[in-house]
Amino acid sequence: MLEQIRNIAARIRDLREIAGKSLDVAAREVGVASELYAKYESGELEIPVSIMYEISLKNNVELTEILTGEAPTLSTWCYVRKGAGADVERVSKYKYQSLAHNFARKKAEPFIVTVAPEGEDVPFHLNAHPGQEFNYVIEGTLKIIINGRELVLSEGDSLYFDSSSPHGMKAVGSEPAKFIAIIM
Numbered sequence: 312m313l314e315q316i317r318n319i320a321a322r323i324r325d326l327r328e329i330a331g332k333s334l335d336v337a338a339r340e341v342g343v344a345s346e347l348y349a350k351y352e353s354g355e356l357e358i359p360v361s362i363m364y365e366i367s368l369k370n371n372v373e374l375t376e377i378l379t380g381e382a383p384t385l386s387t388w389c390y391v392r393k394g395a396g397a398d399v400e401r402v403s404k405y406k407y408q409s410l411a412h413n414f415a416r417k418k419a420e421p422f423i424v425t426v427a428p429e430g431e432d433v434p435f436h437l438n439a440h441p442g443q444e445f446n447y448v449i450e451g452t453l454k455i456i457i458n459g460r461e462l463v464l465s466e467g468d469s470l471y472f473d474s475s476s477p478h479g480m481k482a483v484g485s486e487p488a489k490f491i492a493i494i495m
Contacts, residue, residue: 313354319363322377324369327352341365342441357385360407361440361474362492364420374476382415389414396423410491416475419495420433426453426489428482435479443495444474451488455480464490 327337338348341362351357367374374382379397383389389411410421429484435456446455447469455462457474463483472478474494477478482488 316357317354317473318380319358322380323358323363323366324352326366326372326377332371337366338370340369342439346405352434358439360420360422361448361494364438364442373403373415373417375409378409381413383413383417384418385414419493421493422492423449424492425487426451426480427483427487428481433481437479438479440474440494442474444478445469445471445472445491445493445495446480447479447491449489449491451486451487452483453480453490454483478486 318429327334333343334349334352341348342352342365343362351358351362355430363377364374364408369379373383375397391410391412394408396410397412398408400404402431404427406425406427408425410423411417430469437456446453446464448464448466448488450466452466453464455464455478457472457478458469462470464470480488
């Protein structure tokens with residue numbers, strides 16, 4: 312996992328350098344402090360998928376290219392068998408599986424996300440990113456804080472929201488929560 316984080320960080324740094332952008336400009340484009348962006352580029356901190364998505368938009372590349380180093384090639388359809396989506400192992404408590412990793416010029420990024428349970432005393436990590444997001448719970452129970460409001464979603468529940476509002480999620484109970492997340 313550490314190697315993948317370093318590889319993603321290097322690709323993000325390379326994108327910025329190829330575009331001739333300063334660290335300050337790149338950070339401002341995705342709405343984070345320059346110091347935080349520098350930690351992302353160095354591999355010191357894991358980069359939220361939402362930030363990688365914004366970086367891909369600002370640099371006119373597919374998120375898949377940032378995640379894997381390979382450009383997607385499909386333009387008519389992308390068929391992904393159960394459990395065969397491209398794994399995006401970034402954060403130990405979240406496991407992302409891309410459901411359209413090889414489809415070029417996507418208008419949204421669909422993932423299956425599995426959230427490992429944590430203790431109630433562990434604080435929520437909130438993030439925000441431009442656009443919208445849709446979450447649909449497949450298994451387990453998911454507690455979401457969005458714009459200061461707490462919601463609990465169970466299997467079959469969904470939430471569509473403005474993802475520029477600060478939001479975060481946790482699995483409730485002792486079992487992981489699994490959900491479909493679509494970032495637009």
